[in-house]
Amino acid sequence: MIEPLIFTHSRPGRSAAAQRPQSAPTPAVPEKLRRKRRAALPEVSELQAVRHYTRLSQLNFSIDTHFYPLGSCTMKYNPRACNQFAMLPEFLGRHPLAPAEVSQGLLACMYELQEMLREATGMKGVSLTPMAGAQGEFAGVAMIRAYHRARGDHERTEIIVPDAAHGTNPATATMCGCTVVEIETLADGDIDIEGLKKALGPKTAGIMLTNPSTLGVFERRIQEVARLVHEVGGLLYYDGANLNAILGKVRPGDMGFDVIHMNLHKTFSTPHGGGGPGSGAVGVGQRLLPFMPIPVVGKEGDSYRWLDERDLPQTIGRLSAFMGNAGVLLRAYVYMRMLGREGMQRVAEYSTLNANYLQARLRKAGFDLAYPQRRASHEFIITLKRQAKELGVNAMDFAKRLLDYGFHAPTTYFPLLVPECLLIEPTETEAKEELDAFVEALIAIQREAEQDAAKVKGAPYTLPVRRLDDVRAAKQLDLVYQEGG
Amino acid sequence: MPFIPHTEADVREMLTTIGAADIEALFSEIPAALRTRALEGAPQALGEMEVGRLMQQRGARDGRPINFIGAGAYEHHIPAAVWAIVTRGEFYTAYTPYQAEASQGTLQLLYEYQTMMANLTGMQVSNASLYDGASALAEACLMSVRAHRKSRSARMLAPATLHPAYLAASRAITEGQNLKFDVTPYEQASGLTQLAALEAHRGQDITAVVIQQPNFFGLLEDVDAITDWAHANGALVIAVVNPLSLAILKPPGEWGEKGADIVVGEGQPLGAPLSSGGPYFGFMTTRQELVRQMPGRIIGRTVDLDGKPGFALTLQAREQHIRRSKATSNICTNQGLLVTAATIYMTLLGAEGLERVAAVSQARTTELVEALTRIAGVKLMFDGPRFHEAVLQLDRDPAGVLRALASRNIVGGYDLSRDYPELGHALLVCATEMRTREDIDAYAKALTEILAG
Numbered sequence: 002m003i004e005p006l007i008f009t010h011s012r013p014g015r016s017a018a019a020q021r022p023q024s025a026p027t028p029a030v031p032e033k034l035r036r037k038r039r040a041a042l043p044e045v046s047e048l049q050a051v052r053h054y055t056r057l058s059q060l061n062f063s064i065d066t067h068f069y070p071l072g073s074c075t076m077k078y079n080p081r082a083c084n085q086f087a088m089l090p091e092f093l094g095r096h097p098l099a100p101a102e103v104s105q106g107l108l109a110c111m112y113e114l115q116e117m118l119r120e121a122t123g124m125k126g127v128s129l130t131p132m133a134g135a136q137g138e139f140a141g142v143a144m145i146r147a148y149h150r151a152r153g154d155h156e157r158t159e160i161i162v163p164d165a166a167h168g169t170n171p172a173t174a175t176m177c178g179c180t181v182v183e184i185e186t187l188a189d190g191d192i193d194i195e196g197l198k199k200a201l202g203p204k205t206a207g208i209m210l211t212n213p214s215t216l217g218v219f220e221r222r223i224q225e226v227a228r229l230v231h232e233v234g235g236l237l238y239y240d241g242a243n244l245n246a247i248l249g250k251v252r253p254g255d256m257g258f259d260v261i262h263m264n265l266h267k268t269f270s271t272p273h274g275g276g277g278p279g280s281g282a283v284g285v286g287q288r289l290l291p292f293m294p295i296p297v298v299g300k301e302g303d304s305y306r307w308l309d310e311r312d313l314p315q316t317i318g319r320l321s322a323f324m325g326n327a328g329v330l331l332r333a334y335v336y337m338r339m340l341g342r343e344g345m346q347r348v349a350e351y352s353t354l355n356a357n358y359l360q361a362r363l364r365k366a367g368f369d370l371a372y373p374q375r376r377a378s379h380e381f382i383i384t385l386k387r388q389a390k391e392l393g394v395n396a397m398d399f400a401k402r403l404l405d406y407g408f409h410a411p412t413t414y415f416p417l418l419v420p421e422c423l424l425i426e427p428t429e430t431e432a433k434e435e436l437d438a439f440v441e442a443l444i445a446i447q448r449e450a451e452q453d454a455a456k457v458k459g460a461p462y463t464l465p466v467r468r469l470d471d472v473r474a475a476k477q478l479d480l481v482y483q484e485g486g
Numbered sequence: 487m488p489f490i491p492h493t494e495a496d497v498r499e500m501l502t503t504i505g506a507a508d509i510e511a512l513f514s515e516i517p518a519a520l521r522t523r524a525l526e527g528a529p530q531a532l533g534e535m536e537v538g539r540l541m542q543q544r545g546a547r548d549g550r551p552i553n554f555i556g557a558g559a560y561e562h563h564i565p566a567a568v569w570a571i572v573t574r575g576e577f578y579t580a581y582t583p584y585q586a587e588a589s590q591g592t593l594q595l596l597y598e599y600q601t602m603m604a605n606l607t608g609m610q611v612s613n614a615s616l617y618d619g620a621s622a623l624a625e626a627c628l629m630s631v632r633a634h635r636k637s638r639s640a641r642m643l644a645p646a647t648l649h650p651a652y653l654a655a656s657r658a659i660t661e662g663q664n665l666k667f668d669v670t671p672y673e674q675a676s677g678l679t680q681l682a683a684l685e686a687h688r689g690q691d692i693t694a695v696v697i698q699q700p701n702f703f704g705l706l707e708d709v710d711a712i713t714d715w716a717h718a719n720g721a722l723v724i725a726v727v728n729p730l731s732l733a734i735l736k737p738p739g740e741w742g743e744k745g746a747d748i749v750v751g752e753g754q755p756l757g758a759p760l761s762s763g764g765p766y767f768g769f770m771t772t773r774q775e776l777v778r779q780m781p782g783r784i785i786g787r788t789v790d791l792d793g794k795p796g797f798a799l800t801l802q803a804r805e806q807h808i809r810r811s812k813a814t815s816n817i818c819t820n821q822g823l824l825v826t827a828a829t830i831y832m833t834l835l836g837a838e839g840l841e842r843v844a845a846v847s848q849a850r851t852t853e854l855v856e857a858l859t860r861i862a863g864v865k866l867m868f869d870g871p872r873f874h875e876a877v878l879q880l881d882r883d884p885a886g887v888l889r890a891l892a893s894r895n896i897v898g899g900y901d902l903s904r905d906y907p908e909l910g911h912a913l914l915v916c917a918t919e920m921r922t923r924e925d926i927d928a929y930a931k932a933l934t935e936i937l938a939g
Binding site for chain 2: 003004006007008016017019020021022024025026027028029030031033034035036037039040041042043044045047050051053054055056057058059060061062063064065066067069071074076077078079080082084085086087088089090091092093094095096097098099100102103104105106107109110116117119120121123132133134135136138139143146167168169171172173174175176177178179181218219221223224247249250251252255256266270272273274275276277278279294317318319320321322323324325326327328329331335337338339340341342343344345346347349350351353354355357358360361362365375376400401404409410412413415429430431432433459461464465466467468469470471473474475477478479480481482
């Protein structure tokens with residue numbers, strides 16, 4: 002900690018006086034419902050606040066400041082225009098429950114966004130309301146459940162999930178009241194079709210797949226998977242975490258998926274914001290149209306309105322108080338308009354080019370690929386199992402040392418089935434020079450690991466803090482600052 | 487090619503390194519039959535200037551009407567410094583702080599946020615945010631089932647004066663886990679939940695009682711009595727609160743003898759613009775003993791190898807990326823950027839500033855009610871103590887009145903007649919510190935003319 006907590010700047014009687022109403026009456030609250038003691042919030046000047054939070058910001062790595070190849074997170078450039086146009090005063094000042102008569106401009110953007118996402122994914126309908134990828138997943142599985150139930154098919158409660166899947170997949174299935182059936186992945190990265198056949202049956206509600214998978218490879222037998230699942234009466238759910246890899250190249254709807262969620266904060270470049278807000282819009286095929294979460298934007302003649310349970314009586318319902326993360330949706334809309342139809346295809350092309358280039362260079366530099374016989378999609382995995390065994394330097398050590406070299410680390414130890422792995426996703430917005438510098442850094446760290454393993458194991462050295470004691474963090478819980486603490 | 491830096495020479499060199507003839511060859515593993523033709527349905531690319539023009543036009547079409555709706559989203563002054571800092575690239579374009587050493591800014595800010603929310607709500611621990619107020623309530627209900635080991639029913643008692651969308655979202659989100667919601671009626675005369683309504687459930691196995699303060703009508707419930715009733719009947723208490731109101735209202739941690747068990751709400755009043763409904767953020771605080779049942783990211787202070795203090799994600803064993811199908815929730819990404827705004831907002835306002843905002847908002851609503859109820863055909867319903875919203879009874883269908891007001895550049899309130907048909911032509915109105923005397927007079931004048939017509 003190199004910047005003291007804001008609370009330590011606090012002095013009784015100090016304030017950012019311009020920011021409060023200049024005078025205020027005594028609140029009219031009955032004695033027994035009144036607050037007796039003021040909350041312990043900081044008392045600081047405006048400059049103290051601005052300086053403190055500006056300094057905190059400078060302790061972060063971010064896309065704007067660093068290469069950030071965090072696999073499965075698609076840390077691409079977030080165009081400033083998206084922010085500026087989404088924050089026009091008319092959009093910011095609009096109350097979510099304002100009548101449609103004074104919301105046509107916003108609704109036009111939302112409707113067109115639905116249409117563009119529909120086109121890009123090959124689905125029949127889109128609902129923009131889920132507020133994050135995991136909520137989009139929830140909506141997807143809840144729709145699958147609602148579909149089976151509407152057909153009187155109450156026994157279908159099993160969701161099949163490959164072992165390589167994101168943790169949100171099984172967590173979502175549980176949240177929807179389903180049981181998870183895990184299937185294995187073959188050595189070449191494809192799903193074990195024989196294992197799938199064994200898992201399928203009259204209880205199958207559906208399967209959750211990411212394609213390309215979290216292993217960074219395209220599931221080549223996707224059509225066979227779709228046929229098998231549909232034959233037993235199940236539906237296919239597409240986790241859109243890796244949509245960046247295939248945008249405009251192959252559409253989930255054409256692959257046979259019945260429902261997908263899209264992480265607009267990945268593929269469509271809305272900011273990650275230090276962990277949100279995201280947006281997990283869902284797209285559905287014909288069968289699931291009646292079950293979409295509300296509200297959805299409808300168009301009648303030249304005017305737009307929100308569709309709700311009166312229009313979609315079989316909807317799975319509302320997932321938020323209003324209409325999801327509208328401001329995030331506007332940013333995605335601006336981004337898609339700037340890309341246009343050709344720009345969207347180039348996203349997949351150049352993110353795939355960058356990933357395959359990095360993969361080829363690292364292979365030539367002597368690093369072990371997890372799937373050397375495969376093409377990379379927009380991301381790929383190297384495994385440092387050999388380094389861990391021979392040099393005692395593991396994937397976490399490489400990741401931490403990369404920070405000293407000025408690169409955010411790739412995703413570490415995910416997917417779980419590849420030991421000592423780094424999942425690397427460069428995205429299309431990185432220049433070749435940046436990729437080359439990253440390769441050189443990994444080569445340098447490899448050399449350090451061979452010559453002075455302790456140096457790598459002690460990294461990082463140049464950041465605001467060195468490695469943190471996670472065990473202590475969990476055992477001696479300190480989640481809230483106490484006066485004098 | 488927007489945002490793609492590659493020169494032709496780069497592409498050639500990269501393909502040579504890869505050993506591929508062209509970029510198309512990189513997609514050779516996708517079955518040919520599945521390959522997409524051009525995205526005919528998508529529009530042609532626009533430059534930033536053209537998109538800017540389009541968005542200005544779209545915005546202008548909606549204009550900037552004077553807003554008198556609250557109903558869960560409130561228009562407050564946001565200091566200029568808040569979003570100037572929030573949109574700094576270092577906050578705006580970072581991600582979840584998985585690499586703690588490279589994310590100390592976000593992590594420390596979240597620790598400060600947790601401290602502020604715990605203090606504001608009178609609870610001991612806070613998470614680092616959920617999606618919004620409605621989904622936070624759903625998560626609180628699920629959490630109460632995990633936390634209350636003696637209760638077997640997964641039954642929630644929720645008041646009819648709970649925000650209707652919160653109830654709807656909680657039902658939708660918890661449906662797969664078989665939670666049940668019993669809705670307790672409010673007293674027609676007061677608009678408040680009375681103990682008599684709860685007594686109908688005495689002796690039942692109830693997991694949690696939900697209390698919203700102020701309630702959806704803006705009225706102040708007798709939270710002490712309801713909290714004590716719930717605890718006496720073996721249920722946990724989930725408080726749903728407007729965080730700004732806690733500057734002047736008793737914090738849930740002090741409700742009744744023992745205080746609320748889980749506190750959630752919509753964080754939007756703390757520095758987030760109305761923004762058509764989002765992004766906002768949900769907050770959640772609780773008692774220390776329940777921290778391991780809490781969903782979402784939690785930040786802890788610890789030390790580094792040199793013994794220097796620092797911050798990290800903690801208690802991750804609860805979360806989906808570790809526990810997968812046994813996680814407390816499927817939540818992953820939450821609303822970090824909005825929490826950044828809220829933390830800076832609370833810092834700039836301080837407790838006294840929040841108190842003034844709350845007090846002025848309350849006074850403005852009283853002025854609004856006085857001005858509107860002077861009009862023939864407008865009456866106040868429920869005259870008990872309230873925060874900054876009130877229910878008005880009109881002499882005709884509010885929908886038409888609201889349309890007429892909208893055409894005069896006034897967003898006049900939320901029509902309650904669909905959610906609460908028993909109230910007749912009821913309208914929920916709100917005025918915050920942003921509304922001036924002139925705004926209120928303009929509303930009164932327009933409404934007078936419309937109702938006279």
